[in-house]
Amino acid sequence: MGLDFVTVLFDSPFAVMNTIGLIAFALVGSAKAIREEFDLFGITVVGLAMAFAGGATRDLLVNRVPLVLQSPVEVSLGLLGVGLAVALSVVLRSPENHPITLVADAIGLAAFTTAGAIVATEATVSVFGVVVIGTINAVGGGAFADILLDRSPFILFDDFYASCAVLGGSAYWIMGSVGATGSTAAGVCAAVTVVARLVAVTYSWNLPTVQTLGVLSERMDDQ
Amino acid sequence: MGLDFVTVLFDSPFAVMNTIGLIAFALVGSAKAIREEFDLFGITVVGLAMAFAGGATRDLLVNRVPLVLQSPVEVSLGLLGVGLAVALSVVLRSPENHPITLVADAIGLAAFTTAGAIVATEATVSVFGVVVIGTINAVGGGAFADILLDRSPFILFDDFYASCAVLGGSAYWIMGSVGATGSTAAGVCAAVTVVARLVAVTYSWNLPTVQTLGVLSERMDDQ
Amino acid sequence: MGLDFVTVLFDSPFAVMNTIGLIAFALVGSAKAIREEFDLFGITVVGLAMAFAGGATRDLLVNRVPLVLQSPVEVSLGLLGVGLAVALSVVLRSPENHPITLVADAIGLAAFTTAGAIVATEATVSVFGVVVIGTINAVGGGAFADILLDRSPFILFDDFYASCAVLGGSAYWIMGSVGATGSTAAGVCAAVTVVARLVAVTYSWNLPTVQTLGVLSERMDDQ
Numbered sequence: 001m002g003l004d005f006v007t008v009l010f011d012s013p014f015a016v017m018n019t020i021g022l023i024a025f026a027l028v029g030s031a032k033a034i035r036e037e038f039d040l041f042g043i044t045v046v047g048l049a050m051a052f053a054g055g056a057t058r059d060l061l062v063n064r065v066p067l068v069l070q071s072p073v074e075v076s077l078g079l080l081g082v083g084l085a086v087a088l089s090v091v092l093r094s095p096e097n098h099p100i101t102l103v104a105d106a107i108g109l110a111a112f113t114t115a116g117a118i119v120a121t122e123a124t125v126s127v128f129g130v131v132v133i134g135t136i137n138a139v140g141g142g143a144f145a146d147i148l149l150d151r152s153p154f155i156l157f158d159d160f161y162a163s164c165a166v167l168g169g170s171a172y173w174i175m176g177s178v179g180a181t182g183s184t185a186a187g188v189c190a191a192v193t194v195v196a197r198l199v200a201v202t203y204s205w206n207l208p209t210v211q212t213l214g215v216l217s218e219r220m221d222d223q
Numbered sequence: 224m225g226l227d228f229v230t231v232l233f234d235s236p237f238a239v240m241n242t243i244g245l246i247a248f249a250l251v252g253s254a255k256a257i258r259e260e261f262d263l264f265g266i267t268v269v270g271l272a273m274a275f276a277g278g279a280t281r282d283l284l285v286n287r288v289p290l291v292l293q294s295p296v297e298v299s300l301g302l303l304g305v306g307l308a309v310a311l312s313v314v315l316r317s318p319e320n321h322p323i324t325l326v327a328d329a330i331g332l333a334a335f336t337t338a339g340a341i342v343a344t345e346a347t348v349s350v351f352g353v354v355v356i357g358t359i360n361a362v363g364g365g366a367f368a369d370i371l372l373d374r375s376p377f378i379l380f381d382d383f384y385a386s387c388a389v390l391g392g393s394a395y396w397i398m399g400s401v402g403a404t405g406s407t408a409a410g411v412c413a414a415v416t417v418v419a420r421l422v423a424v425t426y427s428w429n430l431p432t433v434q435t436l437g438v439l440s441e442r443m444d445d446q
Numbered sequence: 447m448g449l450d451f452v453t454v455l456f457d458s459p460f461a462v463m464n465t466i467g468l469i470a471f472a473l474v475g476s477a478k479a480i481r482e483e484f485d486l487f488g489i490t491v492v493g494l495a496m497a498f499a500g501g502a503t504r505d506l507l508v509n510r511v512p513l514v515l516q517s518p519v520e521v522s523l524g525l526l527g528v529g530l531a532v533a534l535s536v537v538l539r540s541p542e543n544h545p546i547t548l549v550a551d552a553i554g555l556a557a558f559t560t561a562g563a564i565v566a567t568e569a570t571v572s573v574f575g576v577v578v579i580g581t582i583n584a585v586g587g588g589a590f591a592d593i594l595l596d597r598s599p600f601i602l603f604d605d606f607y608a609s610c611a612v613l614g615g616s617a618y619w620i621m622g623s624v625g626a627t628g629s630t631a632a633g634v635c636a637a638v639t640v641v642a643r644l645v646a647v648t649y650s651w652n653l654p655t656v657q658t659l660g661v662l663s664e665r666m667d668d669q
């Protein structure tokens with residue numbers, strides 16, 4: 001029975017990505033709520049909200065009842081992530097900014113981008129739809145957690161967060177259109193997203209702002 | 224005709240709970256907006272948003288067009304609640320914190336938890352789905368109203384708010400699984416939720432935070 | 447082919463209104479993000495969010511997959527609006543408050559109110575449903591953009607914003623119920639909304655607040 005259960009969690013590219021994403025994002029969401037000194041109920045809610053909001057939005061967009069309301073397995077995975085965050089917070093001073101959490105966040109981002117792209121492809125939306133649904137699946141949870149925490153959703157300020165999901169979703173679509181199998185496309189999508197995110201965190205990448213462009217053009221005017 | 228109209232409002236456990244919840248929550252939402260010195264349009268919007276956001280989210284989750292957009296009766300009930308709040312604000316200095324509003328909020332919470340649990344049970348989701356949809360129906364409106372009012376949704380800080388809905392939704396499911404009729408399950412769900420909430424408000428109940436647990440474990444370390 | 451493309455954008459009252467609304471609201475959303483010094487990614491996200499959030503919510507409410515995920519044309523129109531805002535910001539100091547942006551906002555409001563009312567009428571909801579879906583289509587994008595920008599959604603404070611959409615949606619329904627054609631109803635709806643909004647902006651219209659009413663009644667008591 002234990003083996004059967006493990007089989008359910010990993011019997012398709014979607015299931016693998018979904019399982020990894022749920023645990024990772026529940027951990028990250030709970031770590032954020034712990035930092036804000038939320039109570040245990042709040043920590044659980046923010047953790048589960050971060051794990052499930054992206055996927056539930058994805059399911060609503062393709063017009064089906066959210067998976068999390070149908071499958072008890074999903075909830076158990078989310079609670080596992082919440083438990084990991086609480087355990088980490090006993091060991092570490094600031095779990096939100098610890099490398100473990102940053103890596104978990106990058107892994108969750110990659111896993112959910114891929115899960116979203118797979119669902120979108122099955123629902124036959126446009127190319128833009130595949131990238132958007134992958135990105136919403138990936139960043140929707142974090143954005144919703146930030147709103148619950150009364151922060152401005154960070155994805156807009158730390159621009160190589162959502163951009164990584166956009167890159168990964170585009171990679172998924174390109175792999176599919178050149179004839180790769182679903183598993184290969186899923187692997188490439190996840191790899192592109194997680195590598196892009198880890199590199200962005202390591203080197204603190206940013207995109208230029210309009211103000212930066214303005215400064216550049218003023219400098220050019222001066223010459 | 225008057226009698227027929229009353230019949231429609233109370234002809235099933237769902238209709239009873241929905242009617243009570245709509246009036247109560249529209250009153251509470253409007254009272255919040257009055258405190259924030261919103262204009263009449265804002266007061267009406269926040270009141271109706273608090274009354275309808277939870278149920279509309281519930282309907283979207285089970286994949287149907289929100290009831291409020293189909294039935295003119297629902298809107299009239301919401302406007303009745305808004306009118307009651309405006310009338311109260313003429314009589315009372317601070318309608319938001321008055322016992323009448325706190326009791327209306329507890330009653331609305333109980334009524335909507337029950338309405339959500341009934342709809343979820345009919346939509347055949349998992350046990351977790353029943354509790355989640357009941358809770359979202361109950362707290363979704365208040366959370367949305369808080370976002371409109373630019374507050375952090377209070378449910379996370381005042382933890383025995385959403386917890387009451389979780390308790391009520393669980394009671395509904397337990398009653399159903401031991402063979403109780405729909406009406407009995409609905410009554411028990413509503414009673415559990417409203418009593419839990421009123422007791423929580425009276426004694427200012429809170430759940431422990433991780434920081435509290437940390438303090439406790441430090442004390443244990445000292446010994 | 448160029449002519450065919452133009453035909454798609456304008457081959458029905460819905461298509462005309464949708465095309466105008468998407469460009470106008472993407473421009474306005476991006477102008478807001480530029481003022482908040484967001485980076486290029488953030489500007490694009492806020493612009494597209496303002497253009498698409500209202501229509502996507504409308505589509506979810508009538509239970510269909512959002513048009514924006516199915517049609518690549520929609521995205522191009524949104525990006526055109528974003529590009530216009532960036533171009534304007536090079537020429538103008540404060541694009542958000544410039545008359546061009548205020549007029550674009552009024553035009554977008556009118557176009558989306560009409561688009562929403564048309565979709566709602568086809569989905570056979572109640573009269574209230576037609577007005578609500580028109581209004582949500584019109585103000586949903588701006589409200590979502592404001593949440594992304596960490597502002598309180600302005601629609602509640604500047605009450606003759608959403609009120610204009612309510613007036614326009616009501617006009618659409620009235621025209622339909624007196625037997626006007628779809629095109630006539632759409633034209634009247636758009637005209638009522640845009641004129642109401644421009645007049646409201648010009649004369650800084652406001653609705654009375656409960657506090658204002660309180661002051662009035664106190665004055666009457668004094669006499």
